[in-house]
Amino acid sequence: MPLDGGIRGGSPTGGQREARPPVQLLFGTSKRGRTSSVKVFLGIANQSRPASVGNSVVLGVFPCRTDDCTALQRICAVWLADVEDLRSNGLSLAGQRRAVRLILTGDIAWMTAFCGHAGSSSRHPFLMCTALGPRWAGDGPLVAFYSCLQLSSQCRGSPRTVEQSLDVCRALETCVENADLPQQLTHDQHRSIQRRPLLFLPPEEIAPSPLHLTLGMASDTLRLAAEVVHASAGPARATVFCTELGQLLLNRAGVEPAP
Numbered sequence: 001m002p003l004d005g006g007i008r009g010g011s012p013t014g015g016q017r018e019a020r021p022p023v024q025l026l027f028g029t030s031k032r033g034r035t036s037s038v039k040v041f042l043g044i045a046n047q048s049r050p051a052s053v054g055n056s057v058v059l060g061v062f063p064c065r066t067d068d069c070t071a072l073q074r075i076c077a078v079w080l081a082d083v084e085d086l087r088s089n090g091l092s093l094a095g096q097r098r099a100v101r102l103i104l105t106g107d108i109a110w111m112t113a114f115c116g117h118a119g120s121s122s123r124h125p126f127l128m129c130t131a132l133g134p135r136w137a138g139d140g141p142l143v144a145f146y147s148c149l150q151l152s153s154q155c156r157g158s159p160r161t162v163e164q165s166l167d168v169c170r171a172l173e174t175c176v177e178n179a180d181l182p183q184q185l186t187h188d189q190h191r192s193i194q195r196r197p198l199l200f201l202p203p204e205e206i207a208p209s210p211l212h213l214t215l216g217m218a219s220d221t222l223r224l225a226a227e228v229v230h231a232s233a234g235p236a237r238a239t240v241f242c243t244e245l246g247q248l249l250l251n252r253a254g255v256e257p258a259p
Helices: 069-089 108-115 140-146 149-154 162-172 210-214 218-233 235-253
Strands: 023-030 037-044 056-063 091-093 096-098 100-106
Touching: 023 108, 037 069, 056 069, 069 100, 069 108, 100 108, 149 218, 218 235
Parallel strands: 023 100
Antiparallel strands: 023 037, 037 056, 091 096
């Protein structure tokens, strides 16, 4: 069943019944408290606090001392096949079979591990886009080809595709990481996807939380947000927006505001 489709069936008059939208489920991990454990959950995307106990289905609480791929693979062995079955076959809702759109969320370290990504410090730090992060000496040709987050609204970065991750997976064959290959993939071949992905997700099905979204690329992302407000509402509203954003980061996330 296509993830972006619905169920079509014959109506009593012989016509086509309107396709029902897919059920959107948040799928993520939450690592909290002083104990070395991680909670894996499914939540409804269109409700407040979907990861809270009353609004989610807990798939399990697992021991985890480090955010590494080995730990994640060990955890996923318990339920990942069921999650993929849910994505492929949908679920029954009010007597109808509905498609399921699974939206990955949670801690950025775990999300990158699910997707086989090298993390926010890599050249392509954003899970949803192939644009380059901060430019470094010698990266001129790469910036010219992929564009760069520092260009803000002028950035020409393109969304990542499932096919790009599949290409890396095919190239790895029996290996788990690029470093294990006798002849490693070049940067243009892996685009910071350096490990075998555990889930193949298009960019529209990845939703990092706002705080994690800004880790590793805060200034570029926030500058782009300010440019959007400036272009749509003018400089006065952009100034108010930046002030409010600085207060929000200070009061809610403990981040000292910068000019």
